[in-house]
Amino acid sequence: MKLRKIYSTSIFISSLVILSGLTPGCKKAIEVGPSLVAGNSSNVFLTNNSAQAVVSGVYTRLSTGSFFQGTSSISLNMGLAADELMNISSASSSYGTFYQNTYNPLSPPPFWSEFYKVLFSCNTAINGISGSSTIDAGVKKQLIGELKFLRAYTYFYAVNLYGTPPLTTSDDYTVNGNLANSAADDTYKQILQDLTDAQAALSDNVYVDASGAAVTDRVRPNKQVASAMLARVYLYLQDWKNAEIQASAIINNSNYLLVPNLNQVFLKGSKETIWALQPVSQLYLNTIDAYYLVVNASYAATTQLPLNTNNLVKAFETGDARLTNWTGTYTTTTAPVTTYYYAYKYKVASLSSTIAVTEYPIAMRLAEQYLIRAEARAQQNNLTGAAADLNAIRTRAGLANTTASTQANLLNAILHERQVELFSEWGHRWFDLKRSNKLDAVMNVVAPQKGGSWASFKQLMPVPSNDIRADANLQQNPGYN
8 A cells, every 4th residue: 555655664663763752742752761862673672762662652643643532533533424423613624524424535534544554553563572682571571562452452443444454463564565455354353362462461450651660540551451442342243251251350340430420530540541541742731632522612613523412412311410511512602593512521622731631532441341241241131230230320320220121122222321421432333333233224314414415335434545546455445436
């Protein structure tokens, strides 16, 4: 692919090293120790510090945007593509193509290139660190475990958005420039292998920095983070037994709890957090997504992405405290006067170089594990256990216990609970509808409401045309030719 041919191993290493240091607009990357002044493929994996700096570069890429936050984020774009967010901004942006589901190969979604930049970075670092004879064994084990987790996490979204993305663990750009599509089963096999390896390699019940020192911030994956991701992957693969096992390992761990106060769930010190990223931008000192999701007079002209009133807002039950605490309202001052709801999980939307850092972008949290286990239990006909997990989430939201008592009704109730619990987070709604075979039914109604139209092939994203032209072995997803 064209983008892959640009990124040779030495260029990737150099860019990672630069990212891991102090650059304009960025704070020091995720506390991994000193960065290199200069690096190349011959010396970058010789010492603990240099290897740590390369891994730091991967985290910095994720923290400063990528598919994690901001204009390229999965949360915003797939929220628009589904029935969660509305696009009423007057500013020119790619959000309209997601909102009306008009993404196409000539103006493709931003995910593809971001995925492969992260993946090739991970491959380069994994292979370089694995082959080093001078890095301490403990440091090597920790860094490779982190990188394998990050690779699995990235491939999870790649396979769910693109279906058959090319699979590679190579850092040889001559190989990566001629990759063919890979079967989804093969990609999931690699994801499971990477997560299992990460689970075995990473620290247990403690979060550590790259040197192995215990830290309070949950910004680098540990064994429990790998277990939580395994629970999600097994759920998607309909391996209900293993999904329950992995989710139970997190739910039963006293290091994690459902934070009773809904307004404290998304704070950086939240015990509900399983894995988050430390913000590194001097402009967005908290989360980037808050800037786009919180609608107010200061940013309304460029970042008007309120909640979908017809679908998401109306899905909340009467008395649901999440509607009160996790959404806000903004009323326009010019005709026609309209009141919009907006996502208010992250509350700090200001752009400032001095504001206090109180919120970290959370990638995984405990509530999802309860909902994973509830679904896995329901699928195994453990209806009492499924209801208990569902009720743990509902009780925190101030709601009565579920009245669902049959397997079918419980599964529908769990899907609904995921909608109102996980909204605006990581495209959960889109992927839930897709994996439950409900996306076509929902989007045939929702797409016309948004001024667009729907066809089933739009469940997968288009591969960029430039990459198709550059790689003769790469095939476009059906419907986009």
